[in-house]
Amino acid sequence: MIHHHPEKAKLFVLDDERAHWHDKALWFMRVKRDRAAATVPEWEQLRTAAEGIKLHTLSRLADYLEEFERKATANGIQVHWARDGEEHNRIVHGILEKRGVKKMVKSKSMLTEECHLNPYLEARGIEVVDTDLGERIVQLAGEPPSHIVMPAIHRKKEEIGELFHEKLGTPKGLSDPTLLTERAREHLREKFLQAEAGLTGVNFGIAETGGFVVVTNEGNADMGTTLPPVHIASMGIEKVIPRLADLGVFLRLLARSATGQPVSSYTTHFHAPLPGGELHLVIVDNGRTEMLSEAHRRKALCCIRCGACLNTCPVYRRSGGYSYSYLIPGPIGSVLGPHRDLAGHASLPFASSLCGSCTDVCPVKVDLHHQLLALRQEAGEEKLLPFGKRMGMKLASFVMARPALFRAGGKVARWVLRVAPGLARVGPGAVWLRGRELPEPPAESFADLYDREMNGKPEVKP
Template identity: 60%
Template sequence: MQHADKAATFIQNESKTDWHNASIWRAREKRDVAAHGIPEWEHLRELASQIKDNVLSNLDHYLVQFEEAATRNGVQVHWAATAEDHNRIVLGILQKNKLSKVVKSKSMLTEECHLNPFLEANGVEVIDTDLGERIIQLRDERPSHIVAPAIHLKKEEIGELFHEKLGTEKGATDPNYLTEAARQHLRSAFMESHAGLTGVNFAVAETGGVVIVTNEGNSDMGVHLNKVQIHCMGIEKIIPRAQDLGIFVRLLARSAIGQAISIFTSHYHRPKAGGAMHYVIVDNGRSEHLGREDFRNGLKCIRCGACMNTCPVYRRSGGHSYGYTIPGPIGSILTPGKDLKQHSDLPFASTLCGSCSDVCPVKIDIHEQLYKWRQIIAEEGHLNRFKRWSMRLAGKILSSPKAYRRFGRLARWALRVMPSSMVYNRWNDWGKERELPTAPKQSFKEWYQENHPAS
């Protein structure tokens, strides 16, 4: 099913769509307040972008430097070319240590690799410990937003879910009460688990450490209460120096939710006494994406979600309509590189308004990439028939002044005389939720010639 079809289903519940839109827009507003509070904000964005440019141009070197430093720190480093490799490596670490219960803090990478179903199929219990992730895990859903995975759910739905799964009172919807129930539930999961698994926000090449940010503290609970800790990271998470963290940490939480910093910014460098620490460095298509000149900037992403919060299409279609782990504008420029045909609808899930590029903390040219993907999708013949023919027709009309004038006259006449059932036909997508304008009798050009006969 295409994005547009899923979005059509999503917007059927009008009040929920309005709520979703407003609730996510609030995050964008908070981001603005936080960003405007920093006089050097634009300078920080520029530096972040330049540092990431440097990282992409030296990625092989930095990864080796990172591995060497990490090994010196006593960390075991594993390399995974594909999602399958990643999953096998994680399972291998668990099996070698005879561990069958894992607590996981938020990681979009493990979502991308479908780690949970793989581990479960191999007899490992996985508990997601970010509250939003736990909610969707209990609902057997996937995240609809990379920062707030359960943003699509109302508290009534969560109350119902917790009543069924965690035994909270029926009909209870108070977020404080529900969070307390989750706290008790997750705290016992932390105590009973065998290994802690996390994603990675930043991997520092010079020190060999990884940095993970959370508001709940669930990463630290999972990592510190278990002897074995595993951190899974995409190759693009590298930053060169410890001082670069100053730039990225200042940008990340402000861009995401308008917070000056996340509550916990945890720096892990060495295993705890008597414990073991593993990194799994994952490629899964990233090195290939690095070779796409027009699109490699997408690898600079620090997963703040600002582009989603600002996107008028995302806010009104919901994260699930994108059909991929990373939804919204950034997802729409990363996915065509994974499978052009399967995701050919996503670059069209945008108005090309450019707001995503304006808020991106690392200055990814998101809307330009969306436009470029559209051209590639058209060239490679993945447009649907309606879009292909209408574009061809529009191309013909717009490239010939004569045809353009003739078509304009025809359209103005048709809008005036055709009954509305014919105007609002099933091919008129624009007219589905909108009134078409009243057609004037003449074009501007005709009006001008009539009123300025001398010129």
């Protein structure tokens, strides 16, 4: 997995027109986010508060989960616990099987992606329809989402038109987003009306009130939870917040960070099942308690899945969601994936220039680029670096620890580059030189110039 990201990224960059199209589309989201954030004078204080609330909650998570469970149960919500994805899927399937459900609609949940719920249920004869438009597009195409908020951001409208022509019978050549969306509305309306159960993710669980909040723009979570009598919600343990009032802080940040909207169209608070219906909540660990046990990893669990770090990341924008080996792409995925399985995602901590834009854009101040840097050290300690890189750094360190060797070596190298510049192409400079020139090597180093300057001798032009 060491070469995974660079190789995929290289292919993405090769299609220059598309790579720039992708970059501009996501940069546009960043611009919209900036404009939306700028309308809130207390933006930075909100970020600090949001971070603080999350860190506080994580530091007392067992207590808050128990409070949440107690109150949710009193509200008539059936609470289930799952250690891992497999157990989560088993619980969901058990609920559906007991009620003879054959058709389920689902709104966006990265957790169910993480648990691979869809294939699990499909293998057991249950139709699962993703109802978020972007998710439905990638589901019809047989692809995973390439972005956590805009799952089909990598597809051009003409390609979606082609897909809809094939799968939903739209006229060939139709690529107008309004008309394609209209067809999807019609198609999914039918699915909503037929569904016997609806599954949603959870944006926030509220310990104080024993309820949870689901946020969408399309209203798909609402269609899927107000028509069928059974609602199942899947929630990672880190989604709990202490109080209802804390939502005031998070909801001011979430949509502005995600899409540049002041708030999403629908922010639905569930505290009880439909009259005569059932409401199940599955609380899932799947590796989170382990991540929580280590202070330096804990912060990654503050993430509220807004996707702002993807939109701002200059590497994500130019390499696309599928260049990342983990199902969540971009900076947050490059932290979460390796936290789970470093060897399996060894290229991800390096798929970053460490520019820090992700850290500054994050509404809950996850120190993403510093986590990436820390993960690089772990990769080094676990001997996951490519041999050449490790040897190169060993050699460089050896030389740099010996100033006389460094100065002599530098002098020789500069001389070689001046008299035989072609030689650079066979050394470690070869990759650099593929798309760039090296700087013109000067005859003298700074140390030489320094001596002359301090001794009052004039500088010799190289």
